[in-house]
Amino acid sequence: MYAMEALTVTPALRIPMVAMVGNRALDDPGAFGVEHNDALAVRDLGWQLVWVDSAQEALDTALIAYRVSEDRRIFLPCAISCDGAFLTHSQALVQIPSQEKVNEFLPRYNRADLLLHPDNPITVAPQGNEDWVMEIRRQNYAAMERVSVVLKEAYADFERIFGRSYGNPFFEEYMTDDADIVLMGMGTLSTPVRVAIRQMRNGGKKVGFVRMRWFRPFAAAELAKSLSRFKAVGVIDRDYSFGSPYMSGVVTTEVRTAMYSAPGPKIPVLGFIAGLGGREVTVPDVETVAASVYKAAEGKSQPLTQWIGLRE
Amino acid sequence: MATYIQIDPTQKLDPFKSVKKLPLEEYFTSGHRTCQGCESALLMKMMAKAAGPRSIILGSTGCMYVANTTYYSTAWVVPWMHTQLGSSGSAALGTSAALKVLMRKGKMKNEPINVIAFCGDGGGADMGVGAISATLTHAEYNSLILMYDNESYANTDIQLSGSTPWGANTTFSSPGSVKRIMHRRWKKNMAGMMAAGHPECRYVATICMSYGLHGMNAMRKALAIGGPTFIHSLDPCPKGWDYDPYLSHEMGELAINTGVWPLYEVEDRVLRLTGRTEQIAAGKIRRQPVRDYLLKQGRFAHFTNDDIDYFQSKIDEMWQKWLIPGVIPFFKDVEADPPPSK
Numbered sequence: 242m243y244a245m246e247a248l249t250v251t252p253a254l255r256i257p258m259v260a261m262v263g264n265r266a267l268d269d270p271g272a273f274g275v276e277h278n279d280a281l282a283v284r285d286l287g288w289q290l291v292w293v294d295s296a297q298e299a300l301d302t303a304l305i306a307y308r309v310s311e312d313r314r315i316f317l318p319c320a321i322s323c324d325g326a327f328l329t330h331s332q333a334l335v336q337i338p339s340q341e342k343v344n345e346f347l348p349r350y351n352r353a354d355l356l357l358h359p360d361n362p363i364t365v366a367p368q369g370n371e372d373w374v375m376e377i378r379r380q381n382y383a384a385m386e387r388v389s390v391v392l393k394e395a396y397a398d399f400e401r402i403f404g405r406s407y408g409n410p411f412f413e414e415y416m417t418d419d420a421d422i423v424l425m426g427m428g429t430l431s432t433p434v435r436v437a438i439r440q441m442r443n444g445g446k447k448v449g450f451v452r453m454r455w456f457r458p459f460a461a462a463e464l465a466k467s468l469s470r471f472k473a474v475g476v477i478d479r480d481y482s483f484g485s486p487y488m489s490g491v492v493t494t495e496v497r498t499a500m501y502s503a504p505g506p507k508i509p510v511l512g513f514i515a516g517l518g519g520r521e522v523t524v525p526d527v528e529t530v531a532a533s534v535y536k537a538a539e540g541k542s543q544p545l546t547q548w549i550g551l552r553e
Numbered sequence: 554m555a556t557y558i559q560i561d562p563t564q565k566l567d568p569f570k571s572v573k574k575l576p577l578e579e580y581f582t583s584g585h586r587t588c589q590g591c592e593s594a595l596l597m598k599m600m601a602k603a604a605g606p607r608s609i610i611l612g613s614t615g616c617m618y619v620a621n622t623t624y625y626s627t628a629w630v631v632p633w634m635h636t637q638l639g640s641s642g643s644a645a646l647g648t649s650a651a652l653k654v655l656m657r658k659g660k661m662k663n664e665p666i667n668v669i670a671f672c673g674d675g676g677g678a679d680m681g682v683g684a685i686s687a688t689l690t691h692a693e694y695n696s697l698i699l700m701y702d703n704e705s706y707a708n709t710d711i712q713l714s715g716s717t718p719w720g721a722n723t724t725f726s727s728p729g730s731v732k733r734i735m736h737r738r739w740k741k742n743m744a745g746m747m748a749a750g751h752p753e754c755r756y757v758a759t760i761c762m763s764y765g766l767h768g769m770n771a772m773r774k775a776l777a778i779g780g781p782t783f784i785h786s787l788d789p790c791p792k793g794w795d796y797d798p799y800l801s802h803e804m805g806e807l808a809i810n811t812g813v814w815p816l817y818e819v820e821d822r823v824l825r826l827t828g829r830t831e832q833i834a835a836g837k838i839r840r841q842p843v844r845d846y847l848l849k850q851g852r853f854a855h856f857t858n859d860d861i862d863y864f865q866s867k868i869d870e871m872w873q874k875w876l877i878p879g880v881i882p883f884f885k886d887v888e889a890d891p892p893p894s895k
Binding site for chain 2 (some may be wrong): 370498
């Protein structure tokens with residue numbers, strides 16, 4: 242508990258910290274490779290969570306994260322997740338914006354009447370019990386609700402100032418316009434997935450990919466609306482959630498929750514655990530996933546959770 | 554000799570000449586709900602008075618957090634922020650580093666601001682040792698880490714800590730008919746550990762509010778000297794130690810006069826015994842028997858004469874055999890050390 246406390250108090254104190262997380266498998270067995278559980282561990286606490294899949298996106302998202310977090314309407318921390326090794330230890334050319342443009346995009350951080358300074362003798366974070374805790378938590382709830390609005394403003398301004406458009410901030414769609422089935426995932430598994438999708442399309446299969454960016458706040462309504470167009474969804478989780486409903490990964494379970502209240506008929510949402518500890522998600526792996534999702538789309542029963550690339 | 558450390562100026566905090574010369578303004582006032590006879594609350598009050606209004610206080614979880622600052626009341630008239638149980642060191646370092654860089658970048662008016670992070674013996678000497686240690690190595694950042702030692706995890710109803718005296722009755726070490734002494738660990742030598750382990754730390758001291766002026770002046774010295782500093786205060790606790798609240802002041806005096814709690818300071822690596830401890834060491838007054846101290850507290854009510862003798866022998870050992878009495882527990886020769894068998 243005492244180790245976790247530092248992570249819980251950051252949103253509780255309304256600290257607009259932006260953390261760059263190099264997702265790495267948690268101990269044990271201390272693998273160096275990527276798993277998403279480290280950042281996911283704080284998903285209930287009030288952190289904004291976003292996954293990027295390129296160095297450019299990491300840089301851009303850092304600017305956007307400061308803009309949103311330091312907005313007085315928000316004042317919540319943001320953790321930007323970059324896949325360990327695959328993203329954190331790779332090199333790419335990026336466009337670094339000028340200081341003038343950044344200054345235009347990022348107003349100066351102003352903590353106003355919440356500043357801890359002798360000129361402002363306030364007591365920050367007094368202790369509270371059952372008489373006040375619900376109201377204090379509700380304030381964080383309201384702030385997180387406002388993130389979607391502020392996020393959209395930030396992305397619009399980003400495009401205006403820096404000339405780079407990310408389209409829908411919450412998730413990126415790849416070849417989904419005419420897709421029968423769609424795959425989902427976060428982080429750099431997008432690369433083999435996109436390669437696999439192009440190959441499958443060459444073979445006549447119409448597969449699309451939705452890459453989740455913002456995991457918190459989770460754009461449930463928007464995602465459900467988008468996914469309702471397809472016959473089946475396959476979510477690739479680079480994480481585990483032992484004991485979860487149907488033993489599915491975290492993202493799968495959240496997508497299923499979003500889909501539960503989606504309009505229209507129920508769509509199969511299959512969960513796939515892959516790439517743990519930095520094991521590569523290969524193009525054949527993706528094809529295996531797609532094949533199973535196709536079967537579900539055809540009405541054939543498929544397991545709700547499957548482990549891909551596992552030595553049996 | 555080149556200096557690589559850039560210490561920012563500190564406030565001018567001269568020692569108070571007498572109790573009558575203390576400022577009247579209270580920066581720790583009503584609004585707390587500490588026990589009658591709480592010496593830790595007295596410590597907070599006098600610390601705030603000694604430090605003055607241009608201060609930022611970081612309070613880690615414990616009695617001095619919950620009893621002083623439960624919403625929606627606070628006793629602090631200076632800026633105060635909560636930090637986690639083992640995080641007093643981190644909070645001190647983070648705050649002083651943040652102030653330093655904000656001033657350097659011109660984002661904050663340049664002025665010396667006292668940074669004081671307090672911790673209990675549980676949060677400081679147990680959980681927080683790592684963070685405090687790290688902070689004491691950062692010679693460039695001015696702060697005072699103030700540990701109030703009531704010899705237990707008091708806020709959760711008195712559980713033993715690494716600073717609980719041998720044999721004391723706590724909820725985790727209650728005496729029984731089969732096993733009378735459950736807590737068999739000797740009290741950690743926290744102040745000595747901090748002084749010996751951090752050669753660049755310019756000030757470490759032990760104090761007790763029974764000698765309030767001495768304690769306040771130690772705090773002033775710590776805040777004025779520059780760099781990270783550490784003060785360990787022994788705080789008699791009527792609830793944890795089980796005695797009538799009006800005896801708190803006397804209890805502190807007894808701790809010192811029996812030699813159980815040595816008063817000293819290490820300033821720029823020079824060790825000085827202070828107060829009554831200095832007089833005991835110089836032979837000007839005699840050390841009182843620890844029995845006078847122990848038996849006034851209910852937490853030692855189960856002690857047999859053997860237990861008291863053992864306790865006395867350890868205190869004698871501290872005074873007669875330690876390399877630096879009261880401070881550094883190294884012997885010249887190794888000896889056997891058997892406590893009572895039951």
